[in-house]
Amino acid sequence: xxxxxxxxxxxxxxxxxxxxxxxxxxxxxxxxxxxxxxxxxxxxxxxxxxxxxxxxxxxxxxxxxxxxxxxxxxxxxxxxxxxxxxxxxxxxxxxxxxxxxxxxxxxxxxxxxxxxxxxxxxxxxxxxxxxxxxxxxxxxxxxxxxxxxxxxxxxxxxxxxxxxxxxxxxxxxxxxxxxxxxxxxxxxxxxxxxxxxxxxxxxxxxxxxxxxxxxxxxxxxxxxxxxxxxxxxxxxxxx
Amino acid sequence: xxxxxxxxxxxxxxxxxxxxxxxxxxxxxxxxxxxxxxxxxxxxxxxxxxxxxxxxxxxxxxxxxxxxxxxxxxxxxxxxxxxxxxxxxxxxxxxxxxxxxxxxxxxxxxxxxxxxxxxxxxxxxxxxxxxxxxxxxxxxxxxxxxxxxxxxxxxxxxxxxxxxxxxxxxxxxxxxxxxxxxxxxxxxxxxxxxxxxxxxxxxxxxxxxxxxxxxxxxxxxxxxxxxxxxxxxxxxxxx
Numbered sequence: 222x223x224x225x226x227x228x229x230x231x232x233x234x235x236x237x238x239x240x241x242x243x244x245x246x247x248x249x250x251x252x253x254x255x256x257x258x259x260x261x262x263x264x265x266x267x268x269x270x271x272x273x274x275x276x277x278x279x280x281x282x283x284x285x286x287x288x289x290x291x292x293x294x295x296x297x298x299x300x301x302x303x304x305x306x307x308x309x310x311x312x313x314x315x316x317x318x319x320x321x322x323x324x325x326x327x328x329x330x331x332x333x334x335x336x337x338x339x340x341x342x343x344x345x346x347x348x349x350x351x352x353x354x355x356x357x358x359x360x361x362x363x364x365x366x367x368x369x370x371x372x373x374x375x376x377x378x379x380x381x382x383x384x385x386x387x388x389x390x391x392x393x394x395x396x397x398x399x400x401x402x403x404x405x406x407x408x409x410x411x412x413x414x415x416x417x418x419x420x421x422x423x424x425x426x427x428x429x430x431x432x433x434x435x436x437x438x439x440x441x442x443x444x445x446x447x448x449x450x451x452x453x454x455x456x457x458x459x460x
Numbered sequence: 461x462x463x464x465x466x467x468x469x470x471x472x473x474x475x476x477x478x479x480x481x482x483x484x485x486x487x488x489x490x491x492x493x494x495x496x497x498x499x500x501x502x503x504x505x506x507x508x509x510x511x512x513x514x515x516x517x518x519x520x521x522x523x524x525x526x527x528x529x530x531x532x533x534x535x536x537x538x539x540x541x542x543x544x545x546x547x548x549x550x551x552x553x554x555x556x557x558x559x560x561x562x563x564x565x566x567x568x569x570x571x572x573x574x575x576x577x578x579x580x581x582x583x584x585x586x587x588x589x590x591x592x593x594x595x596x597x598x599x600x601x602x603x604x605x606x607x608x609x610x611x612x613x614x615x616x617x618x619x620x621x622x623x624x625x626x627x628x629x630x631x632x633x634x635x636x637x638x639x640x641x642x643x644x645x646x647x648x649x650x651x652x653x654x655x656x657x658x659x660x661x662x663x664x665x666x667x668x669x670x671x672x673x674x675x676x677x678x679x680x681x682x683x684x685x686x687x688x689x690x691x692x693x694x695x696x697x698x699x
Contacts, residue, residue: 232612235474239611372478373471375638399614402660406649407642421641 225395227361228388230381230404233368234326234333245360247334248343248351248384251367252376253424254305255327256344257440258290262310262320263459264446270457271321272328282321289321295431298323306436307346319456326367331452334365342450342457345380345415345440350447352387354460359393364404375407375422376441379415382408383443415441464634466600467627469620469643472607473565473572484599486573487582487590487623490606491615492663493544493672494566495583496679497529501549501559502698503685509696510560511567521560528560534670537562545675546585558695565606570691573604581689581696584619584654584679589686591626593699598632603643614646614661615680618654621647622682654680 231240250256259270273279276291276298283289283301290303290310297304305324322328334340343351343364355362364381368374382404388394389405396402411418419425419441428437449460470479489495498509512518515530515537522528522540529542529549536543544563561567573579582590582603594601603623605616621643627633628644635641650657658664658680667676688699 232471236611369638372475372637373639373642375641378638378642397662398611399608399617399662400612402614403612403617403642403646406646410645410649423636423638 226359226393228364228385228394228396228401229362229398230364230366230378230385230401232366232373232378232400233371234330234365235371237333237365240363243361244363245338246355246358246362247337247340248355248362248364248381249327249330249334249340249367250343250364250377250380251324251327251330252344252380252440253428254307254436254440255322255324255367256342257346258305258307258310259322259342259450259457260344260347260446260448261307262315263448263450265311266316267310267320268317268458269319270450271319271455272331272457273321273323274329274332276323279321279323287321288315288318290323292324294325295428295433306433307439308436326369330365330367335452340452343380343384345383345443346445347448348380348383349444350449352384354449355384355388356391356393362388369424374424376419376424378404379408379411379418382406383412465598465632467603467624467633467635467640468601468637469603469605469617469624469640471605471612471617471639472610473569473604474610476572476604479602482600483602484577485594485597485601486576486579487594487601487603488566488569488573488579488606489582489603489616489619490563490566490569491583491619491679492667493546493675493679494561494563494606495581496585497544497546497549498561498581498689498696499583499586499685499687500546501554502687502689504550505555506549506559507556507697508558509689510558510694511570511696512560512562513568513571515562518560518562526560527554527557530562532564534666534672545672546678547675565608569604569606574691579691582619582623584622584682585684586687587619587622588683589688591623593688594623594627595630595632601627608663613663615658615663617643618647618650618657621645622651
């Protein structure tokens with residue numbers, strides 16, 4: 222019998238040390254909103270996205286003439302072109318461009334994952350395409366949830382749980398950690414109604430206060446596109 | 461309208477910094493098996509339990525003539541009187557005695573929680589008694605799950621979720637963190653069949669390999685006793 226591959230869910234960047242180095246593929250997830258925005262950008266024909274951790278790095282790119290998105294605490298950082306609303310990445314002027322992005326949690330998680338054989342961008346908007354792609358790779362997979370400032374969040378965990386559930390259901394995969402079992406159950410509890418399930422999510426409340434309900438609805442609508450954004454060196458490109 | 465108190469669930473000792481100092485009551489939970497064993501000890505009439513973090517401290521107490529339980533990795537540490545099986549704490553010779561205990565995760569969590577106004581021992585075996593006691597206190601509560609070597613575990617989270625759900629249902633409490641919402645849902649998914657739900661739990665598998673299935677059944681059977689073990693200085697006594 223062929224040996225099964227592992228799929229696990231890591232709740233926060235803080236927890237990543239335990240998983241680091243054991244998985245060929247890291248799926249970075251920041252459903253609200255960085256990885257949803259990245260997927261939307263590629264769906265709109267953006268050429269590449271350069272994720273940077275700090276505002277200082279983002280500013281350097283801006284001074285070189287790049288289009289730069291920067292978000293902290295859910296809001297656009299003053300002086301930048303846009304934040305991390307997926308709708309900002311759907312405009313025609315971004316087609317074919319290289320775009321720089323720095324966000325509170327998502328771009329940090331991407332940079333923490335560097336060093337894995339493959340770092341791929343996951344969200345609900347590209348969920349089924351990503352699952353199909355992962356099954357075709359047949360490698361060990363860890364879903365790295367971006368969380369909120371190193372704390373657990375529901376929406377990233379549910380997305381990781383959806384990936385976990387699909388990979389386990391294929392029979393190619395197994396999982397070993399309680400975090401993966403929990404993520405799978407949270408996905409199964411929420412799959413019929415993400416919006417309802419997440420009404421008590423702290424980040425959803427945070428964004429709702431900022432009048433970002435349209436963004437939330439968009440980010441929680443699964444399978445809108447077939448993009449598979451992958452990190453190559455310091456840039457994310459569509460595979 | 462009276463302001464509601466908060467109840468939250470902290471998944472691991474590693475996550476505790478975020479919660480520290482904001483809650484008058486910390487409920488320390490290590491379902492498999494430290495906090496279940498502590499409750500059983502008081503139910504059997506033990507006078508006090510002294511939780512120590514290291515084997516060295518445990519040895520010092522042993523040399524002074526104390527009865528000492530020490531467990532690492534699920535097994536009794538050689539040279540000690542017992543480990544953390546609840547059944548070890550039900551023998552007549554322990555009645556009225558002061559017992560020292562050091563375990564892989566649970567006693568460490570107890571020591572991390574020191575500094576809170578009240579540190580209380582939670583498990584499924586004293587669940588309803590604990591919930592009634594907490595409601596009578598009407599203070600802010602954080603459930604500190606011991607986890608497994610700083611990783612998330614299912615059984616402690618489910619116990620925290622059960623406490624969370626009951627306190628929220630009373631109307632006296634609210635919660636703010638996604639970890640608490642997740643714990644509550646995991647409890648609701650598992651409440652009808654803890655054994656079935658936890659069949660995939662990593663720690664249950666670990667203990668099953670050590671032939672500790674009777675211990676697991678015991679620890680997962682809720683509401684067996686009315687003890688409320690509370691930390692006073694360096695000792696736990698029954699309130």
